[in-house]
Every structure is written in structure tokens, then in C-alpha cells.
Amino acid sequence: NAAMSRPDAIGWRSIFLLVTALAIAAALLGLRTIRESRDPDATGLDWAGAGTFTVALASLTYGVLQAPQSGWADLLVITLLGVAVLCFVLFVVVERR
Known part of the structure; x- marks a missing residue:
């Protein structure tokens, strides 16, 4: 149904829930697949x-x-x-x- 694709049909605030869900999914995927890299010569904050x-x-x-x-x-x-x-x-x- 085309009406359900409109943000006002389910409330415009629901867009933020969708973005939050996508951000959590991206963070979890990143935590599983991206290797940590640290510079051993790095110093502290200036x-x-x-x-x-x-x-x-x-x-x-x-x-x-x-x-x-x-x-x-x-x-x-x-x-x-x-x-x-x-x-x-x-x-x-x-x-x-």
C-alpha cells in the first residue's frame, strides 16, 4: 500500500526509529568485521x-x-x-x- 510508505501515515517520529535501527545494525556489523588498528607510536592528547x-x-x-x-x-x-x-x-x- 502506497499510503504506508508515507512518513505521516505511521508518524514522522518513526523515521528516527528506523535510523536508530540502521545505526545499531551498522555498528554491530562493524564491530564484527572491522579489525582494530592502533598506532604504537601514538602519544596522548595534545x-x-x-x-x-x-x-x-x-x-x-x-x-x-x-x-x-x-x-x-x-x-x-x-x-x-x-x-x-x-x-x-x-x-x-x-x-x-
Whole structure:
């Protein structure tokens, strides 16, 4: 029946159940067939790089989002954008060492 193929016939939320079932099936298939590969020379997470980049990106995002409400000349916006630039520079310095 063609009506049953329409999402609104069984509820649009049922699409998420279908996607969930497909994701679980794909995960199970992957766990059974894909071999694990690890780099024996891998080091831990680069905390300094991750931290500086996260602060830079968060400051830039919040500064740009705040600017239309407060204005580009607002002290908070200027500070946030300054912190973003500083942290991006620190990120480059950290990653080059």
C-alpha cells in the first residue's frame, strides 16, 4: 500500500526509529568485521593545543554572536575577539614546538 510508505501515515517520529535501527545494525556489523588498528607510536592528547584552540574558537564564536546585539565597539566583543586572536596565535606557537 502506497499510503504506508508515507512518513505521516505511521508518524514522522518513526523515521528516527528506523535510523536508530540502521545505526545499531551498522555498528554491530562493524564491530564484527572491522579489525582494530592502533598506532604504537601514538602519544596522548595534545592538551595545550586542544585548550588554546577551544578557547580561541569559543571566544570568536561568542564575540561574533554578541556583536549584533552589543555592537562591534562594545568592550566585551572587543575583549572576546582579542582573546580569540591571542589564543589562535598561542595555538600556532604550541603546535609548532
